[in-house]
Structures are given as structure tokens and as C-alpha cells.
Amino acid sequence: MDLKYTRKNVFKEADGKQLQEIYNYAEGYKQFLNVSKTERDAAVAAQKLAEERGFLPYTFGEKLKAGDKRYYINRRKNVFLIQVGTQNVEEDGIRIMVAHVDSPRLDLKPNPVYEDSGLCYFKTHYYGGIKKYQWTAIPLALHGVVMLPGGKCVEVCVGEDECDPVFYITDILPHLGQEQAAKPLAKAITGENLNAVIGGLPAIGDEEDKEAVKSAILNLLNKKYGMTEVDFQCSELCLVPAGKARDVGFDASLIMAYGHDDKVCAYPEMTALFESENSPHTIVSVFADKEEVGSDGTTGAQSHVVGDIITAIANSLGADPISTRYNSKCISADVTAGYDPEYASAYEKRNSTYIHCGAAVSKYTGSRGKSGSNDASAEFMGWLRDIFDQNGVYWQTGELGAVDAGGGGTVAKYIANLGIDTVDVGVPVLSMHAPYELISKADVYSLYKACLAFCK
16 A cells, blocks of 8 residues: 555556547547637537537426436526436535636727727727736737627627638837836736737728728728627627647647636536436536636626526425535536746645646635635545545646745635535646646546546
8 A cells, every 4th residue: 555645647647548538538628629719609619519419498497307408508608507317406416517618818998999000909908817918919819799789799700710810919029129128027018008900901082081990990890790889889809819729749748729727627527517417416517707807797606696506406306405505516627727847936846736647626726825715625525535536537636836926716615605515626737827828638638537527
């Protein structure tokens, strides 16, 4: 019996068949990533995949029974997948998995279009925690919706097809950038500098028009989408990195992509639910919105809809909602910071998570003195360990970084506030919150296996 704890490298442990399973699973994940740049996109993708597997729309108040598979889409951004098991939910509770599907990005301001020096721009307001300098000089795509007068909703997606134009935020050349270079990184680029170039061809025919490029752009938008400038005030449009997820390394063992945080957890929880049709447990998979800005609002994890779904399921099955909640268990599926040897001082090596070493379990998150943390109980951690070990799941524990280096939170505390045992289980990420993040194929597959064990 080995008395010492040693992390295991999944790739070193895997045989040829397991290695193929890891790489095959990663291909499905990349396809999901490519069509899920925003929470709206992810909701559409999840609905499509759920319907292909026999899930039907859920209506509050409908009677559920064992074997039923339902989905509920809250305001096109927040997804609930429900699978009813045979166990009594009042005694067994519900197995809940929650991940968020919003990611840092650049939202357009309500009045975003302006012209200056022969170029037309979008003004943006960054969403979530970003390093602003990382968002200059990269190709950007426009995603979202515009509401036209009368209630018509127009979908917008420009920059993802190879034939599409993209958008671009300029940076100053190094030859003239001495003043910028002397500033701290956090101040070298300001929020008001993040203005994206959207055109440069002036409208022809009106020599008095002082904003001929802006007029031309608005004319193009009106022809394609039927919108005018004021319609931006009734829109949700954002700029995200353009392009698809790509393999990294000669061995293609890693994936570089926008939005790993947190779709690298959303996809495993969803696919694990799909693979658990014969589970006796009632399972709910949640795609939450607004995590990057505090989980507030109608589609965030703090919304009453999470508790309402649990109550509705319990009532439908003739169970007491309070007992159902208190006997439920939750995996808050969110990423954590993988140990990066290039920035070693920000981590504590013994209590960090490592790339290729499996699903990352974080007993607590928060900042410094565990501020804003759920802090899972020893009993729940022990129960989960047994589940993982009995099912051959590769997993590891770790903190976000060195104690005084900073920190961050997840949705775990909001689920725990409902009286539900909750712990964070996710995937280690390098370059978290950068336009392109890096994860291991072994780790996303390990999280899928962890979710599968939790469901079954």
C-alpha cells in the first residue's frame, strides 16, 4: 500500500485504446467550442444536441415521470437539461452539475459607431476580467442579436466563416511606443482604447457628409439586417476572437481556443448526462450565464430559476422540495489555474493542479482568506473521492494559486446557499481569460469521466 500521494499523468497511464478515446472525445469538444462562442451560441448548440437524443421542451407545472428527458432554455442564455431517474428524489436528491457558458469578451456600447480620420469604429465595453493589451492586433468576430421595432430579432455572426471579414483593434508601433512601454501592463491599454475598426470605404454622392464612412457602414447594416443606428441600443452584440479551436504541439495533446473557461466543463457535464440514460438518479445539467460578472441577473446562478427548477421537479414527483434540495449533490464544474512553470511565483507547487493530471478538484476557491468560497465539507469530499476512485477517474486537488497572489470564485457558493453539498471540479487551464486559452485533451476527458461517475 502506497502511503504517499502522487499525481498521475493521464497520458503516461493510458494505453493505446484509452489514448484514442481521449483524442476522439476532444474532436467532439472542439466542434462544440467552434459553435459556442457566446452563451446564446452555447444554448443553441446544447438544445440541438439534446433534441438529437430525445429531449423535449420542459414547461413549469408539467408532470414528470421516470425516464423523462427535458430541456428548459431560460431567455436563450441559460440551459437546464433534466433526466428523471427511478430513485425517490426526496431521499436520493438530485445530481446537479453546473458550468457557465459566458466568457470574457468585448461588448458593444449602446452607441458604438463612430468615425475618425477616415476609419469607422465600434466602441466597446469589456465584459469580465481581461488583460486589455491581449485584445489588440488580433482578428475579432461579431456575435449577437439585434431587436428591431415590432419585436423582430435579427441574428448577427460575422467573422467566423473564412470568407467573412473580421474586425481589428489597433496598437501603436514599437518605434513610437516608448510612452506606452513605460506604463504598467494594466495601464498600457485602457478600456476606452479598445475600439475596433469596422470599415474605411466612404459613401459616395454626398460631399457634405462629414461621416461618409459611418454612413456607408450604416447603409450596409441596414441592407443586411434592416437596422438603423438606434437599434444598437436594443441589441446584445459582442466581439470575440475569430477562428476555430486548434490542436497545439507536435503530438496534438493540447487545445488552444477561445472560451475554454468554462465550456471545457460545460461539454463534459452535458455529454456525461447524455451517457447516463440508465442511471437511477435524477440528473440536472445547468449551463449558467453571467458568471464572469458575478452571476447576477435573470440568467445567472444567483437567479431564483435554479431553485425553482429543483422545486418544480420535486413537486412534480410528489416529493418535498426542501428535503430534495438538502439531499441533492452538486458538481460546480469550473476551470482552475493550471501550474505554469513560466510564472512559478504565482503558484504553490504542492497545492496546484497540473496539465495532463486529470480533473481538478478544488475544495474551496475565493480570494486570500477564502473570501467568497463555498469550502466543501470533508464528508462530501470523501464521498466524491470514493465515487471517483471506484470508477477509475484520474483526478487531482489544487488551489487557484498562491494564497496572497489573488484568487477567484465560481458558482459553487450560490448552489451551496440552497442547502446543497457542492464542490468545484473542473479542468486546469493555462493563460486563463486570455483571448486564446490552453487545456490538455487528457484533462477534459478526465472531467467527462468524473461527471459520468457522478451521474451513475
